[in-house]
Amino acid sequence: MTQTLATQSDAVHLERTLELAARGRGRTSPNPLVGAVVVKQGRPIGEGFHSEPGSPHAELAALADCLEDPDGATLYVSLEPCAHHGRTPPCVDAILAAGIRRVVVASDDPSAKANGRGPELLRAEGVEVEWADAEPAHAARLLNQPFRKHARTGRPLVLLKSALTLDGKVATPAGDSRWISSEASRARVHARRAEVDAVVVGIGTAVADDPLLTARPESGEPARQPRRVVFDSHARLPLNGALARSADKAPVLVLCSPAAPAPAREALAAAGVEVLQTEGADEAARVGEALSALGARGIQSLLLEGGPRLAGAFLDAGEIDEMLAFVAPVLAGGGEARSVLEGRGVESIADARRALAVAVERIGDDTCICARFREW
Ligand code: AOF
Ligand code: ZN
Numbered sequence: 001m002t003q004t005l006a007t008q009s010d011a012v013h014l015e016r017t018l019e020l021a022a023r024g025r026g027r028t029s030p031n032p033l034v035g036a037v038v039v040k041q042g043r044p045i046g047e048g049f050h051s052e053p054g055s056p057h058a059e060l061a062a063l064a065d066c067l068e069d070p071d072g073a074t075l076y077v078s079l080e081p082c083a084h085h086g087r088t089p090p091c092v093d094a095i096l097a098a099g100i101r102r103v104v105v106a107s108d109d110p111s112a113k114a115n116g117r118g119p120e121l122l123r124a125e126g127v128e129v130e131w132a133d134a135e136p137a138h139a140a141r142l143l144n145q146p147f148r149k150h151a152r153t154g155r156p157l158v159l160l161k162s163a164l165t166l167d168g169k170v171a172t173p174a175g176d177s178r179w180i181s182s183e184a185s186r187a188r189v190h191a192r193r194a195e196v197d198a199v200v201v202g203i204g205t206a207v208a209d210d211p212l213l214t215a216r217p218e219s220g221e222p223a224r225q226p227r228r229v230v231f232d233s234h235a236r237l238p239l240n241g242a243l244a245r246s247a248d249k250a251p252v253l254v255l256c257s258p259a260a261p262a263p264a265r266e267a268l269a270a271a272g273v274e275v276l277q278t279e280g281a282d283e284a285a286r287v288g289e290a291l292s293a294l295g296a297r298g299i300q301s302l303l304l305e306g307g308p309r310l311a312g313a314f315l316d317a318g319e320i321d322e323m324l325a326f327v328a329p330v331l332a333g334g335g336e337a338r339s340v341l342e343g344r345g346v347e348s349i350a351d352a353r354r355a356l357a358v359a360v361e362r363i364g365d366d367t368c369i370c371a372r373f374r375e376w
Helices: 002-022 058-064 091-098 117-124 134-143 145-153 183-193 203-209 262-270 283-296 308-316
Strands: 035-040 043-049 074-077 102-105 128-131 157-165 198-202 227-231 252-256 274-277 301-304 322-328 357-363 366-372
Touching: 002 035, 002 043, 002 058, 002 074, 002 102, 002 134, 035 058, 043 058, 058 074, 058 091, 091 117, 102 117, 117 128, 134 145, 145 157, 157 183, 157 308, 183 301, 183 322, 183 357, 183 366, 198 203, 198 308, 203 227, 203 308, 227 283, 252 283, 262 274, 283 308, 301 308
Parallel strands: 074 102, 102 128, 157 301, 157 322, 198 227, 198 301, 227 252, 252 274
Antiparallel strands: 035 043, 035 074, 322 366, 357 366
């Protein structure tokens, strides 16, 4: 009986750590979202979350928030406490100094500097360390998919966004796509842009749509603007387009291949665009190389906004982690009209990528389908 009660209250406090962690959304990268609660004699006496790089870790924020002495208390934390000296000192030291007796951890930290070291150290010092049950652990891992994929692969999490008609087209045969999805759906995209480290398009889309790609959420100017990235093998990004012209206001990065002419690269660089060269035998291999190059620059998440050719290459490379599809109740028709993904594709449906989980939401007349294909 006591066992069950203890487990239930653990679940409640762990859930609170996740709510707290989510408050840092869009502001902590390259650090994870982390929340913590200090509980003494069954009552929370302090709580906190990580708000931005360089600011105190969640554990420290929660200890600093304590209304009474945390000596003998339990610390609930959504990510294993760190044992390293980074921008801030190790949390394990602060936990030991505070006299915390028990630590309940929701999820592991797969980064090389962590990997269970903090919990081990705490145990060695006589602190009781427990890992959360499967469900809160899963929820905690889902909060930090960008951080986790980046820690494990060096590549950013890829979120493919698409606005499509009910018949699966992303434009008319003439190439018109303004606007398939509703204003409310487009506002949602701006909110997502504000949460990722980069927004990515192919050069075809950059030329055809001349997009600005900044985050302009309804809630006002976001805490950060994403890096704007163009996959542009031949460095063809127009100097008089919206992207190049705004390079001084929000960063623009062009990923070109060795085939890009030097004068074109130099002109882009002179316009304030960062130009990076990546190689690869085919388009899919180039996607992998490009993702590693972006990851090496600290980009942990990206919103891939098309077009169909680039998005198809991402699928062929096995690099689509999630998809956000805004399906509008309109029919476009046309055999030549483009659909969401081109590239090689799969031969049989048995080989098709199937989502691990799907969430559906109505946004005005549109249906927003969020599908997760991989978990990190
Ligand atoms: C955070 N916030 O609440 C926790 C983190 O450079 P530092 O010192 O801020 O260290 C960042 C690393 O610390 C991060 O990558 C993660 O491995 C670990 N835990 N980080 O930013 C937190 N608990
Ligand atoms: Zn820490």
